[in-house]
Every structure is written in structure tokens, then in C-alpha cells.
Amino acid sequence: MEQFPADIHRFCDPQLPHGRRKELVQLLRNIDEMTCQKLQILFSFSVPNQEALTFVADLKQPVVSAGAGTGYWEYLLQCNGVDVISFDTNEVYPSEMRYSEILTSGPEILEQFPDRVLVLAWPDTDESSTFSLDCLRHFRGDTILHIGELLGETLSANQWGQSSSRDFQLTLAEDFCCLSRIKLPNWPGHLDSLTMWKRKSTQPVMCDGAHFHYVNTKCRVYL
Numbered sequence: 001m002e003q004f005p006a007d008i009h010r011f012c013d014p015q016l017p018h019g020r021r022k023e024l025v026q027l028l029r030n031i032d033e034m035t036c037q038k039l040q041i042l043f044s045f046s047v048p049n050q051e052a053l054t055f056v057a058d059l060k061q062p063v064v065s066a067g068a069g070t071g072y073w074e075y076l077l078q079c080n081g082v083d084v085i086s087f088d089t090n091e092v093y094p095s096e097m098r099y100s101e102i103l104t105s106g107p108e109i110l111e112q113f114p115d116r117v118l119v120l121a122w123p124d125t126d127e128s129s130t131f132s133l134d135c136l137r138h139f140r141g142d143t144i145l146h147i148g149e150l151l152g153e154t155l156s157a158n159q160w161g162q163s164s165s166r167d168f169q170l171t172l173a174e175d176f177c178c179l180s181r182i183k184l185p186n187w188p189g190h191l192d193s194l195t196m197w198k199r200k201s202t203q204p205v206m207c208d209g210a211h212f213h214y215v216n217t218k219c220r221v222y223l
């Protein structure tokens with residue numbers, strides 16, 4: 001990253017001359033083997049940092065990671081003392097590319113883990129994917145960690161970002177409340193964060209003229 005020119009993040013800035021934008025896009029897409037996309041496939045779609053890993057470890061709760069890919073985040077979480085179960089179809093990444101053990105399954109496995117926090121890191125590759133929404137439908141627990149882009153936090157022309165579908169994000173916001181947000185380091189062109197969402201009570205309660213949903217905001221369990 002340090003070897004990129006300082007204006008690399010302006011690859012989509014219309015103020016920059018077309019020729020320069022083209023050069024920057026070329027750099028991002030094509031330079032030797034260290035392109036962003038290859039790094040995403042070798043490691044993970046968003047870049048972990050210690051703040052995010054410590055945040056998850058401090059929850060002191062076991063997690064289940066859906067669509068773990070190479071299992072890189074999951075490996076680092078385990079190194080930070082987190083009890084992690086992961087699953088994926090395992091059709092994309094061969095076993096020699098995986099950093100941690102990943103069960104082969106679809107989202108239905110989530111019904112077995114109501115006591116775990118659900119981790120969803122870049123579950124969808126495009127708007128046609130229903131994976132994230134399927135995970136929401138099968139998940140019975142009350143805490144979700146989303147890693148990636150969200151509505152309005154993206155440079156992509158799709159305002160819902162590049163990580164999870166519009167339908168998923170709408171359902172997430174309907175049933176869960178976002179309580180924490182950590183900005184992550186980014187591959188060029190991404191605006192990733194780790195956000196923590198807690199399930200709302202099913203029935204809103206009338207409180208002196210306005211409806212409220214109760215959310216258990218207790219985020220950290222100190223043993």
C-alpha cells in the first residue's frame with residue numbers, strides 16, 4: 001500500500017484528469033501479483049486490525065462465522081482467545097488456502113448456534129446473492145457483527161456498498177439496532193467497518209406518546 005502514489009484513492013474522483021484516473025485504476029487492477037483483489041482472496045475481503053479483534057474478544061462470547069472464505073479473520077480471532085466456529089460452502093477456496101478449520105455447510109447450520117454471535121464478513125458478492133438474508137432468517141441469536149460496507153459508506157455506485165445486499169441491510173435495520181462501529185483499514189476503494197447489531201424486542205412499547213423497541217445494550221460480559 002505504501003508503494004502506491006498518494007492520490008491512489010482518487011481513482012474515481014471526476015476532478016482528476018481522465019488519463020490519471022485511468023492510470024490509477026490500472027495500478028489497482030493490474031500491477032504484478034499484489035493487486036487488491038488477489039490480496040482479498042489470499043487473506044480477506046476487509047482488513048482486520050487489533051482494535052476490531054480486541055473488540056470481539058472483549059465481548060467474551062463465542063462466535064459463528066458465516067461464509068468464512070479463507071478463515072483469516074477467524075484465525076486471528078482465535079489467536080485473540082475467541083471461540084470460533086466457521087462454515088462456508090468451501091467451493092471457492094481449496095483447503096490449502098485456509099487459515100483455520102471451516103465446516104462445509106449452508107446457512108441452515110445457524111439454527112444450531114443460538115448462543116453464538118453471528119459474524120458476517122462480506123457475505124454477498126453482488127445484489128443477486130441471498131446468502132446474508134438466508135443467514136438472518138436462520139439465526140436465532142441476538143448479536144450480529146457485520147464486517148464490510150453499509151448503506152452510504154461506500155465509493156461504489158451501489159449505495160448499499162459491496163459487501164451485503166440491500167434486502168439484507170433493510171431487514172437487519174428492521175430487526176436489529178446498531179450499537180457499535182469501528183472503522184477498519186481499507187483495501188483501495190473500500191470503506192469498511194465492523195459494526196455490532198443487537199436484536200430489538202419484537203413488540204414496540206408505547207412510552208409517553210412514542211413507540212420504542214427495547215434493546216439489551218449490555219455488550220460486554222466480564223467473567
Ligand SMILES: C[S@@+](CC[C@H](N)C(=O)[O-])C[C@H]1O[C@@H](n2cnc3c(N)ncnc32)[C@H](O)[C@@H]1O
Nearest residue numbers: 044045067068069088089106107121122123131
Ligand atoms: C465475498 S466472500 C467473503 C469471504 C470472507 N468472509 C472474507 O471476508 O474474506 C463470500 C463467502 O461466502 C461464501 N458463501 C456464499 N454463499 C454461501 C452459502 N449459501 N453457504 C455458505 N457459504 C456461502 C462463499 O463461498 C465465500 O467464501
